[in-house]
Amino acid sequence: GENVEQHPSTLSVQEGDSAVIKCTYSDSASNYFPWYKQELGKRPQLIIDIRSNVGEKKDQRIAVTLNKTAKHFSLHITETQPEDSAVYFCAALKTSYDKVIFGPGTSLSVIP
Amino acid sequence: ETGVTQSPTHLIKTRGQQVTLRCSSQSGHNTVSWYQQALGQGPQFIFQYYREEENGRGNFPPRFSGLQFPNYSSELNVNALELDDSALYLCASSFWQGNIQYFGAGTRLSVL
Numbered sequence: 001g002e003n004v005e006q007h008p009s010t011l012s013v014q015e016g017d018s019a020v021i022k023c024t025y026s027d028s029a030s031n032y033f034p035w036y037k038q039e040l041g042k043r044p045q046l047i048i049d050i051r052s053n054v055g056e057k058k059d060q061r062i063a064v065t066l067n068k069t070a071k072h073f074s075l076h077i078t079e080t081q082p083e084d085s086a087v088y089f090c091a092a093l094k095t096s097y098d099k100v101i102f103g104p105g106t107s108l109s110v111i112p
Numbered sequence: 113e114t115g116v117t118q119s120p121t122h123l124i125k126t127r128g129q130q131v132t133l134r135c136s137s138q139s140g141h142n143t144v145s146w147y148q149q150a151l152g153q154g155p156q157f158i159f160q161y162y163r164e165e166e167n168g169r170g171n172f173p174p175r176f177s178g179l180q181f182p183n184y185s186s187e188l189n190v191n192a193l194e195l196d197d198s199a200l201y202l203c204a205s206s207f208w209q210g211n212i213q214y215f216g217a218g219t220r221l222s223v224l
Binding site for chain 1: 145147152153154155156157160168170202204212213214215216217218
């Protein structure tokens with residue numbers, strides 16, 4: 001069935017360094033890939049997304065890349081700040097059917 | 113903050129009981145999806161409702177059921193509660209087909 005894998009499960013970086021989280025998906029029909037940030041005790045919040053007709057998208061310190069052939073997509077956070085500490089979830093879905101398959105999450109800690 | 117609201121915020125039940133969770137979608141959204149998030153895991157898709165009909169279902173037993181009302185609000189019902197049903201239950205609303213899903217803050221269910 002549909003599956004999304006995510007690595008690493010935990011990530012610690014020094015403030016100001018970059019963080020990279022990688023995901024792979026199994027369903028080649030997936031064409032929309034959102035990333036959610038979930039702070040402790042709070043709801044998942046969409047931080048960036050990418051559609052399958054685009055290879056890369058940037059929004060200030062956050063960027064996402066997509067390799068459709070390899071079925072990989074990655075989140076890049078530059079100049080990390082303590083407030084970036086949270087659990088990050090990648091997800092994949094087919095826009096003709098909104099069932100969102102989430103990865104297991106990456107717990108990011110930014111050390112001041 | 114999104115316009116998606118969920119009630120109650122916390123709930124404690126015992127095994128075998130039944131529970132109803134409620135979700136009001138963001139204004140203008142016609143699709144509601146429900147997710148179960150166990151501690152330390154990513155959200156798992158339960159089902160989705162569009163125009164008061166169940167549009168798709170994840171790997172959850174029939175004792176998980178739902179409703180969507182003409183105003184697009186939704187209920188999740190769980191019968192014969194089991195200890196493993198303890199989790200954060202999230203609903204997310206969106207426009208139909210492939211648009212961004214906005215999450216509510218969730219209902220934390222504890223089954224004793």
